[in-house]
Amino acid sequence: MVKEMSNYRADFPILQxxxxxxxxxxxxxxxxxxxxxxxxxxLEYYYYHDNANVHRGVHTLAERATEQFEAVRQKVANxxxxxxxxxxxxxxxxxxxxNWVAASYGATHVKAGDEIVISYMEHHSNLVPWQQLAxxxxxxxxxxxFTATGELDLNSAEQQIxxxxxxxALTQASNVLGxxxxxxxxxxxxxxxxxxxxxxxxxxxxxxxxxxxxxxADFYAFSGHKLMAPTGIGILWGKxxxxxDMPPLEFGGEMxxxxxxxxxxxxxxxxxxxxxxxxIAGVIGLGAAIDYLSAIxxxxxxxxxxxxxDYLLPALLEIPGVTVYGPxxxxxxxxxxxxxxxxxxxxxxATALDMEGVAVRAGHHCAQPLMEHLKVAAxxxxxxxxxxxxxxxxxxxxxxxxxxxxxxxxxx
Amino acid sequence: xxxxxxxNLYRQVVLDHAMHPHHHGSLKRAxxxxxxxxxxxxxxxxxxxxxxDGKVSEIAFSGSGCTISQASASMMTDEVIGKxxxxxxxxxxxxxxxxxxxxxxxYEKLLGDAAILEGVAKFPARIKCATLAWKAVYQAVGxxxxxxxxxxxxxxxx
Numbered sequence: 114m115v116k117e118m119s120n121y122r123a124d125f126p127i128l129q130x131x132x133x134x135x136x137x138x139x140x141x142x143x144x145x146x147x148x149x150x151x152x153x154x155x156l157e158y159y160y161y162h163d164n165a166n167v168h169r170g171v172h173t174l175a176e177r178a179t180e181q182f183e184a185v186r187q188k189v190a191n192x193x194x195x196x197x198x199x200x201x202x203x204x205x206x207x208x209x210x211x212n213w214v215a216a217s218y219g220a221t222h223v224k225a226g227d228e229i230v231i232s233y234m235e236h237h238s239n240l241v242p243w244q245q246l247a248x249x250x251x252x253x254x255x256x257x258x259f260t261a262t263g264e265l266d267l268n269s270a271e272q273q274i275x276x277x278x279x280x281x282a283l284t285q286a287s288n289v290l291g292x293x294x295x296x297x298x299x300x301x302x303x304x305x306x307x308x309x310x311x312x313x314x315x316x317x318x319x320x321x322x323x324x325x326x327x328x329x330a331d332f333y334a335f336s337g338h339k340l341m342a343p344t345g346i347g348i349l350w351g352k353x354x355x356x357x358d359m360p361p362l363e364f365g366g367e368m369x370x371x372x373x374x375x376x377x378x379x380x381x382x383x384x385x386x387x388x389x390x391x392x393i394a395g396v397i398g399l400g401a402a403i404d405y406l407s408a409i410x411x412x413x414x415x416x417x418x419x420x421x422x423d424y425l426l427p428a429l430l431e432i433p434g435v436t437v438y439g440p441x442x443x444x445x446x447x448x449x450x451x452x453x454x455x456x457x458x459x460x461x462x463a464t465a466l467d468m469e470g471v472a473v474r475a476g477h478h479c480a481q482p483l484m485e486h487l488k489v490a491a492x493x494x495x496x497x498x499x500x501x502x503x504x505x506x507x508x509x510x511x512x513x514x515x516x517x518x519x520x521x522x523x524x525x
Numbered sequence: 526x527x528x529x530x531x532x533n534l535y536r537q538v539v540l541d542h543a544m545h546p547h548h549h550g551s552l553k554r555a556x557x558x559x560x561x562x563x564x565x566x567x568x569x570x571x572x573x574x575x576x577x578d579g580k581v582s583e584i585a586f587s588g589s590g591c592t593i594s595q596a597s598a599s600m601m602t603d604e605v606i607g608k609x610x611x612x613x614x615x616x617x618x619x620x621x622x623x624x625x626x627x628x629x630x631x632y633e634k635l636l637g638d639a640a641i642l643e644g645v646a647k648f649p650a651r652i653k654c655a656t657l658a659w660k661a662v663y664q665a666v667g668x669x670x671x672x673x674x675x676x677x678x679x680x681x682x683x
Contacts, residue, residue, distance in 0.1 A: 133527050133530065134527055135527050457592075458566075458590065458591030458592060459566070459591075460566055460591040460593070460651065460654060461535075461591050461592045461593070464531070464534070464648060464650070464651060465528060465531055467650075468527045468528050468530050468531055469527050469528060470527065475566065476565055476566045476567065477566065477567040481567060484567060490566070490567050490568060490589050491566050491567050491568075515528050516528070519528050519531060519535075520535075520540075520592075
């Protein structure tokens with residue numbers, strides 16, 4: 114039986130509380146998502162019934178833990194339409210996944226004079242690893258620009274990606290500008306020039322249906338915690354021939370094939386990357402989160418967020434003194450909306466909203482070069498998820514109007 | 526309405542300082558200069574200090590920031606003029622204790638008007654905004670004073 118979207122909110126006990134005497138409105142989903150009971154109960158069940166180390170013991174608990182741990186690989190593969198579960202590598206999160214691609218694939222395939230192409234809208238985790246790689250190898254780091262409306266500029270992409278380009282790394286959805294990038298077109302450009310396409314899926318995977326084969330990506334990274342799984346678990350997907358060619362970065366237990374006194378052979382991917390005891394409970398929680406989202410349907414989640422943006426974006430733009438960064442057309446905007454109010458500092462706005470029970474993010478959103486490009490020090494960011502409703506969006510608008518009044522006239 | 530609680534933080538005198546900051550700009554001649562960043566929000570604060578007879582004779586600050594950081598910087602510049610580096614260190618330690626809710630008995634006497642920022646203790650996410658300028662002046666004149674005190678800026682541990 115399909116539930117109405119409004120019924121899912123009850124699955125999140127954390128939302129049923131007051132903050133600063135006001136009912137909580139959680140609009141910081143781009144930072145991390147709240148967890149449904151199904152995910153927390155999966156963790157509890159695992160620790161109360163099945164906890165053991167994986168791949169080692171011959172006893173029943175170890176067998177159960179291993180089976181669940183490996184079964185989630187297939188769930189993840191289905192979730193992003195990867196051809197094989199053996200292309201799914203467990204990581205701590207998007208940051209670790211992207212760092213591994215840079216430090217392993219990058220360090221063995223990029224040489225002096227090569228180009229690495231990213232964009233101005235990258236989160237630091239899809240920027241600093243490439244900057245480090247460029248510094249170490251003598252490669253050149255180049256940036257794709259965006260248009261006046263905050264959308265990726267494909268003309269700029271055509272100019273920046275050349276025959277010297279070895280890696281193109283791009284976010285699928287901006288954590289600030291609220292746009293979805295044309296990964297497929299950029300991947301086609303990258304491949305024409307013999308480069309590989311790395312995609313940061315941290316902000317897209319929780320909200321839209323992802324198909325890594327349709328995108329024609331070579332690597333795809335995302336975090337569990339932004340899609341309702343626990344923190345500390347994430348995924349690196351890579352094409353099997355690329356993963357096979359990548360040296361492991363962490364050596365130790367679990368990842369070895371045969372250890373001798375002077376040399377060691379490693380397991381095949383994905384296990385060669387997973388040194389040491391993994392975040393087994395995190396993996397099981399990720400499986401539960403994927404089940405939860407899949408039962409609702411990613412298309413329904415996207416449509417629900419679209420409805421909220423259709424109200425919220427014009428309502429914000431109607432408030433005098435509000436500047437929204439990114440497209441002003443709701444049809445082009447995701448549930449991530451960054452803005453500023455008058456000349457107020459985002460931290461002052463966020464403190465005021467918090468007093469109204471509304472949780473938003475204020476700051477540079479780990480995108481300092483983007484802030485520089487937008488010529489702002491920081492922004493306020495409201496970000497939606499499937500449990501948010503029209504009332505949440507209205508509460509934000511009302512609280513912003515009260516904030517404006519407070520700082521302009523010192524009254525409430 | 527819940528915004529009334531904001532009055533504890535954004536007192537009128539705080540808003541006035543933020544809107545019309547004292548000693549904003551730069552000095553023609555400075556003995557010490559310190560630029561400091563708040564990595565959580567990207568704010569930058571630059572403090573310049575001139576000394577005469579072992580005391581702060583002139584001070585100026587520049588940079589962008591929120592109401593709290595700008596007001597705190599403005600108040601700090603008012604209060605440290607005429608003070609020795611040793612006195613300033615004591616003031617900074619006092620301020621640092623005050624904003625985490627442990628004001629020493631004589632904090633109002635030591636901090637003057639800046640004592641009004643004690644309300645920030647109820648807004649833990651904003652403590653770093655309040656301490657930015659004090660940290661900057663502490664580091665700027667710190668060398669005059671020998672080594673830094675171990676207890677300084679306890680909020681950094683929070």
